[in-house]
Amino acid sequence: MNNFTFHNPTRIYFGKGQIQQLGEAVPQTGSTLILYGGGSIKRNGVYDQVKRALGDRTVLEFGGIEPNPTYETLMQAVTLARSRGVTFLLAVGGGSVLDGTKFVAAAIPFAGDPWDLLSKKVKPEQALPLAAVLTLPATGSEMNPVAVISRTSTREKLPLSSPLLYPRFSILDPETTFSLPPRQVANGIVDAFTHVVEQYLTYPAEAPLQDRMAESILQTLIEIGPQTLADPTDYDARATLVWCSTMALNGIIGCGVPHDWATHRIGHELTALYGIDHARTLAVILPSLWHIQRDGKHAKLLQYAGRVWGLSDGDEDTRIDAAIAKTAAFFEQLGIPSRLAAYGDVAPDTPATVAERLEDRDFIPLGERLDITAERVQAILSLSLTPA
């Protein structure tokens, strides 16, 4: 097991009716800015619950944070917050709203050009306190210090991380997710699933508890994913999906083990280039990446085949092939194509373009062994562009 530091100070309020906790948990004094997305929270009643819980506090609002939140939009929130002396940020929405709010929290007190927080990885020295009401289980942003922000003008999508950006608290009421479109729920399942494998499907690191906990989340997602899509108001299934997504990326399963994150890195480029949903980029890259990286991941792919999918027949290569096929079939079962070929508008030179962009950003080599070269990135994407 590798050495590690673990610290996650976010307080979670989980369950039915928990939005009322805002009445106690948001500071009484100062000025709170509520940030949200396209307005679904006004249609599904969450906005009203939030406003009611906040009572007569001074509250400002900033709506319109888009999926893959952009620097351009978020800087408008920064300007508003600075001009009005905002002291607390409350994100109400899914991972994009939360990520966007984290950037705003870091950008408000930042003296230089806030884009440097992303492009130059300048570490923020202070940030506004923030909290969240989560309405979409997927990214884990509700209990981690990471944000991923896009810039329209340069078609970039870059991560930001700082211990200052843990939400002070996050409210997770599964009932607020009942009205989500199936596509977003399916995306969330794939996102959480991929977060787990990025921290699990690497090479053995003598960390059997972390392995089993990762497998626990994968098995549970496989079990309740189709169930919660089929019956969105089944509270327990949806609550389990919400908690799986949070546990997938709150640091616990990643303690003391190697991390990969190549699927995310490559996927971010596809989203930046084509606007393909984040989770869908993961679904198309992951199976291809496992095929190309199967030697380095051999032992863990076998363990995954046996423990997560119960595969025991055939030789090792057969079991690995079957496990990769089952993973892709799981994504497809959720309604998410697992081949880039299925997304019609992708240019044939995409593999070369993505590899070049990753090289330009010094992200190459990728993977837990740092053995994913530009050539392998191209091989992964080429495989994914081949029709199944």
Add this chain to the structure above:
Amino acid sequence: MNNFTFHNPTRIYFGKGQIQQLGEAVPQTGSTLILYGGGSIKRNGVYDQVKRALGDRTVLEFGGIEPNPTYETLMQAVTLARSRGVTFLLAVGGGSVLDGTKFVAAAIPFAGDPWDLLSKKVKPEQALPLAAVLTLPATGSEMNPVAVISRTSTREKLPLSSPLLYPRFSILDPETTFSLPPRQVANGIVDAFTHVVEQYLTYPAEAPLQDRMAESILQTLIEIGPQTLADPTDYDARATLVWCSTMALNGIIGCGVPHDWATHRIGHELTALYGIDHARTLAVILPSLWHIQRDGKHAKLLQYAGRVWGLSDGDEDTRIDAAIAKTAAFFEQLGIPSRLAAYGDVAPDTPATVAERLEDRDFIPLGERLDITAERVQAILSLSLTPA
């Protein structure tokens, strides 16, 4: 799944050489009191590492905290800390030293009689900041806000819990545990195992992720328990035991599910009466409690039999009997008798005495269904007193 709040602000520094983190993590100003036990830290080099890491800080010491730390001893530390204006407490040792330090942290600023914190469950309004260097994996005290304190004069053993008592940080270096006597390591394995089942082996609560994570810890303890006893310097096995013990009682697996804790409540009385090691009291009560409570725990005992022990043959009662027998055999394999009858000095009227003491403290009824009456406590202990 039940509603829950989760918040665990303790920072964990895990791995080889992490004691040096004290140099950064302990406040530079003020006065730090190091609390420890019987002096093993002076023999195994941990004390020297701690002193070196603390450099030229103002440091006081208080040694001699016993297993099942007593109010009488701890009040001497309170007096010392008050008279010398101590501002930070550093526990160096196992669960008893940590628990004792938590009591001292709450008692120092407490205006009334500190025993009221335990006997009258008075909630502390403030506490000194505390941190820990853990040298014995077992209780989980390094990442939770709970302490259990004994009082010699009244033969009582009572819990104290407050969010103020989370360690600010805990250092877990598995190498510091290599020199532990096998008996203490075995006790730690049983303690961690029982912590998990107190939060798992209750009744189904539609919380499949929490179930699987609990099963992950149990399976891992069964796997590495005998291994780390056989080879104490196998770093990865010991590191896994340390992390299992912490994860067993840091709140994660207990989120949104029913809790039992009857085995602990009954066990505390046996320790208070006879001084039997805490873990050994758990090992003798758990199998008997499962037999007596098998109807209420039927579904989870079956799940446990199948998933943790791989039992699939025979009818349901046969599988449950086998799972209980395998649990007892696991404890015995670690060198810990699983029948109270094996502890020779136990009076035959112990079942009645324990039931009476629990009734006097208003702890009855016990269990996740509050159906463990005084009669059932007696039945559990009587069964355990019967030779196997």
